[in-house]
Amino acid sequence: MHPQLETLLEIQDLKTQRRELQETASERAMQEEVFNLGADQAIVQLDEKIAEMEDTLPTLTRNRYNRIASRYERVMVPVIGGTCYGCFVSVPTALSSDADRNNEVRACQNCGRFLYLID
Amino acid sequence: MELREFFTEDGINLDLKGETKDEILKELIALLGLDDKSEGILYKMLKRRENLGSTGIGKGIAIPHCRSLVVNRLRVAFGRKPAGVEFKAIDDQPVHNFFLIIAPPLEVSNQYLPVLGKIAQFSKEADVASRLEKLHSPNEFLGLLQEKGV
Structure with a gap:
């Protein structure tokens, strides 16, 4: 996997975690009641980690990342069954069936989001 | 929806x-049978979740969990360590039983939280810890889930 793609994927996973704690009342309640997690403090820690990881992105990728982030909540999305799960438009077959997929940083030609290809 | 539906024998390790x-x-x-890269990413995510606060909920049970792009459907696994492991659990006791839950960021059927809740509910039943301790096979684990009807 391309190292930048791996970083983008981790950032996206952290953002998902943060969003669920911030916006999903049932998730927040579960984390606080079952796991005794201080949700507000956890969000601060996640923000710090996300910012730290964003800073490691090379300038070009970072600029592209920022552009996408200003338009969409999810900057990186999976491609499943040949479909971009950001805009739900099919991606070119050559891309989705590439044996070396995820060895390059690729974006959806329709919505521009970074793509992560999974089976 | 019942927990039994999500577990397979391949995803259970009693030792x-x-x-x-x-x-x-x-x-x-x-136990999830993913590729090495995906395993590495999941490990980092689970570690980050544990750094926010342990998922050891007491009574010798932990439920490590996260959402990640590396899976395209909800995945679960169960592991048991009879001797127990220090896990910084809520009750400061070693953890013997581990339920792993990984879900994709977006789920059509939204199973992640209900599954997490059901496992937490199951884990808190009075006899569950001792029943888990006595399991001899993955099939018995599946039977216990079925018997409890969670």
Whole structure:
């Protein structure tokens, strides 16, 4: 996997975690009641980690990342069954069936989001 | 929806070898049968979740969990370490039983929280810890889930 793609994927996973704690009342309640997690403090820690990881992105990728982030909540999305799960438009077959997929940083030609290809 | 539907025998290990929290997390992830890169990413995510606060909920049970792009459907696994492992659990006691839950960021059927809740509910039943301790086979684990009707 391309190292930048791996970083983008981790950032996206952290953002998902943060969003669920911030916006999903049932998730927040579960984390606080079952796991005794201080949700507000956890969000601060996640923000710090996300910012730290964003800073490691090379300038070009970072600029592209920022552009996408200003338009969409999810900057990186999976491609499943040949479909971009950001805009739900099919991606070119050559891309989705590439044996070396995820060895390059690729974006959806329709919505521009970074793509992560999974089976 | 019942918990039994989500577990398979391949995703159950009643004799985890790991001696530390990190080793146990890696063994649990390995039960999902993902590629090495995905395993590595999941490990980092689970570690980050544990750094926010332990998922050891007491009574010898932990439920490591996260959402990640590396899976395209909800995945679960169960592991048991009879001798127990220090996991910084809520009750400061060693953890013997581990339920791993990984879900994609977006789920059509939204199963992640209900599954997490059901496992937490199951874990809190008075006889569950002792019943888990006595299991001899993955099939018995599946039977216990079925019997409890969670």
